[in-house]
Amino acid sequence: xxxxxxxxxxxxxxxxxxxxxxxxxxxxxxxxxxxxxxxxxxxxxxxxxxxxxxxxxxxxxxxxxxxxxxxxxxxxxxxxxxxxxxxxxxxxxxxxxxxxxxxxxxxxxxxxxxxxxxxxxxxxxxxxxxxxxxxxxxxxxxxxxxxxxxxxxxxxxxxxxxxxxxxxxxxxxxxxxxxxxxxxxxxxxxxxxxxxxxxxxxxxxxxxxxxxxxxxxxxxxxxxxxxxxxxxxxxxxxxxxxxxxxxxxxxxxxxxxxxxxxxxxxxxxxxxxxxxxxxxxxxxxxxxxxxxxxxxxxxxxxxxxxxxxxxxxxxxxxxxxxxxxxxxxxxxxxxxxxxxxxxxxxxxxxxxxxxxxxxxxxxxxxxxxxxxxxxxxxxxxxxxxxxxxxxxxxxxxxxxxxxxxxxxxxxxxxxxxxxxxxxxxxxxxxxxxxxxxxxxxxxxxxxxxxxxxxxxxxxxxxxxxxx
Numbered sequence: 363x364x365x366x367x368x369x370x371x372x373x374x375x376x377x378x379x380x381x382x383x384x385x386x387x388x389x390x391x392x393x394x395x396x397x398x399x400x401x402x403x404x405x406x407x408x409x410x411x412x413x414x415x416x417x418x419x420x421x422x423x424x425x426x427x428x429x430x431x432x433x434x435x436x437x438x439x440x441x442x443x444x445x446x447x448x449x450x451x452x453x454x455x456x457x458x459x460x461x462x463x464x465x466x467x468x469x470x471x472x473x474x475x476x477x478x479x480x481x482x483x484x485x486x487x488x489x490x491x492x493x494x495x496x497x498x499x500x501x502x503x504x505x506x507x508x509x510x511x512x513x514x515x516x517x518x519x520x521x522x523x524x525x526x527x528x529x530x531x532x533x534x535x536x537x538x539x540x541x542x543x544x545x546x547x548x549x550x551x552x553x554x555x556x557x558x559x560x561x562x563x564x565x566x567x568x569x570x571x572x573x574x575x576x577x578x579x580x581x582x583x584x585x586x587x588x589x590x591x592x593x594x595x596x597x598x599x600x601x602x603x604x605x606x607x608x609x610x611x612x613x614x615x616x617x618x619x620x621x622x623x624x625x626x627x628x629x630x631x632x633x634x635x636x637x638x639x640x641x642x643x644x645x646x647x648x649x650x651x652x653x654x655x656x657x658x659x660x661x662x663x664x665x666x667x668x669x670x671x672x673x674x675x676x677x678x679x680x681x682x683x684x685x686x687x688x689x690x691x692x693x694x695x696x697x698x699x700x701x702x703x704x705x706x707x708x709x710x711x712x713x714x715x716x717x718x719x720x721x722x723x724x725x726x727x728x729x730x731x732x733x734x735x736x737x738x739x740x741x742x743x744x745x746x747x748x749x750x751x752x753x754x755x756x757x758x759x760x761x762x763x764x765x766x767x768x769x770x771x772x773x774x775x776x777x778x779x780x781x782x783x784x785x786x787x788x789x790x791x792x793x794x795x796x797x798x799x800x801x802x803x804x805x806x807x808x809x810x811x812x813x814x815x816x817x818x819x820x821x822x823x824x825x826x827x828x829x
Contacts, residue, residue: 364541365430365480366496368472371437371531373503373657374510375465378531379403380632381511381650382524390521392458393450403632405459407755409440409466410473411748415598417471418744421478422737423595425555427547429475429740434539437468442532445525474744477731481739482548483568486803490676490728491668497724498664504657506530512650553590554736554810588805591812601741604811609734612808615795616730620746622684622788623723624754626691626781630712631656632758633765640768642705652709659713663720671725677796680729683722684789688782690715695778699771719785726750733797736810757781 383399386392413433421429444461447454477493484492510530514523546568552561569579596604605613638644638652671679694711697703703711727743734742764777799807 364538364545365476366499367534367538368430368434368469368476369497369500370503370506371472371535372469373500373505374507374531374534375406375441375469375503376403377504377507377653378511378527379406379462380635381508381515382527384646385515385520385524388520389450391450391524392447392454394455398455402458402462404755406462406466407751409463410470411751412463413467413470413472414474414744414747415470416467418474418740419595419598421471421475421740422551425547425551426475426479426482426740427542427545429471430479430545431539431542433468433471433475434535434542435468436471437465438532438535438539440464440466440468441528441535444528447525470744470747473727473747474740477727477743478551478740479545479548481728481731481804482550482736483546486801487672489732490671490725490800493728493731494664494668494671494721494724497727498661498668498720501657501661501720505654505661508650508653508657550736550804554812586803586805588809588813590810596738596741598741598745601738601745604738605734605742605745609808611795612733612797615791615797616726616733616742616746617749618788618791618795619680619684619726619729620750621753622784623719623726624750625757626687626719626785627723627757628754629757629761629777629781630716633761634712636762636765637708637774638705640765641771641774642708644705652705655709656712656716659717660720663717664724667718667721668724671721671728672800676725676729676799677792680722680725680796681789681792683718683725684785684792687715687719687722688785688789690718691778691782691785695775695782698778699775701771722785722788729797729799732799732804732807735808736804737812 379402383402386394386399386402413436417429417433420432440461440463444458444465447458447461477497480493480496481489507527507530511523511527514527518526546564547560549561549564549568552558552564572579634653634656635644635646635649638649639646644652667679667683690711694703694708694715697711698708727747730746731739731743760780761774761777764773766773797807805813
């Protein structure tokens with residue numbers, strides 16, 4: 363829970379920013395143009411990409427624990443300073459952009475450090491469901507952001523309401539940052555960086571916690587032993603060579619999962635209220651009520667389907683959720699084009715579609731975290747996150763153009779079919795290149811680059827030793 367708050371904060375931040383977008387155009391607030399307000403989302407996105415790449419490298423170099431405290435602090439500073447945006451001139455707008463970039467950088471860095479830490483600290487039997495459930499809490503943050511801004515914008519003066527909205531995340535983050543101080547460092551990272559005594563102490567701490575819960579720990583299988591040497595720092599250029607030389611199919615697989623889900627989500631989520639308003643005549647004030655229903659479907663999917671990724675299997679569930687959600691989107695597109703949907707039934711359709719799509723999308727982050735070696739895990743997450751965000755940014759632009767003034771549903775119908783096809787492609791790629799990682803230790807899925815076991819040979823997923 364302490365680690366997973368990163369996703370809650372991101373969902374909350376994006377929802378708050380979307381909810382107050384119209385408010386920032388009012389004379390009593392910042393009096394910004396619609397284009398200038400839209401640019402705040404782009405600046406936040408650029409910050410996420412920059413933060414993921416910068417802090418992802420630091421996480422592999424300085425440790426998971428150091429980074430998931432540092433990145434949360436960066437987010438707290440950025441989002442807190444956003445609330446201090448004063449006036450309505452050019453300096454105020456520049457200040458808003460700067461603080462949104464800083465907040466985005468903190469959240470982007472969180473993704474790389476947090477997913478690495480979760481996968482390296484959670485037992486293999488539960489790793490899938492825990493990681494997927496944590497990633498799915500993004501939508502719990504979206505629910506909090508929607509409810510919070512709905513109350514603020516309807517009961518507090520506008521010039522104050524939007525500022526308080528940007529303080530919702532920091533209030534939650536301040537509580538969590540103290541909880542995180544008590545979490546252990548990843549023993550895998552410690553031993554990989556020559557901190558053998560510290561790794562033993564971390565393992566002892568974790569095992570003592572387990573024993574206190576009256577559980578017996580079985581002895582470690584001697585065949586799992588491996589020799590390790592402290593890792594050299596691997597930059598992004600070297601990482602690219604590692605990914606596409608030693609793990610070409612996994613690199614294609616990870617990139618496909620991340621790109622396809624990012625395009626789908628950015629396309630639908632950021633144009634959700636536009637569709638309701640343009641095609642169904644839903645008043646702006648009622649939009650949050652429909653948005654909450656959408657978020658609930660996204661939140662429940664990872665929670666309820668997550669355990670199946672550990673039992674039925676990764677390939678089966680990832681391919682199934684991607685293809686099934688794509689097929690459902692195609693069906694809803696046909697109904698939309700035929701005029702057979704209302705605002706309520708359209709929302710219900712989206713809830714069902716994203717119940718499955720959300721579980722699959724969350725599994726995308728799990729996948730790029732667990733299928734690459736320890737030395738480059740955080741940077742690999744950062745790289746694929748950055749790639750996904752860049753492609754995903756095209757979604758709102760494309761769908762915004764297709765929506766237009768709402769006079770021609772056929773154009774949007776084609777857009778929905780495109781998004782459906784893209785998700786199906788993600789599922790097909792999973793069938794071909796997917797990795798059966800359920801129940802396996804991270805070292806069995808992808809051996810550390812500097813590892814040696816008796817009888818190991820060089821193959822994808824078991825890189826050449828440097829002992």
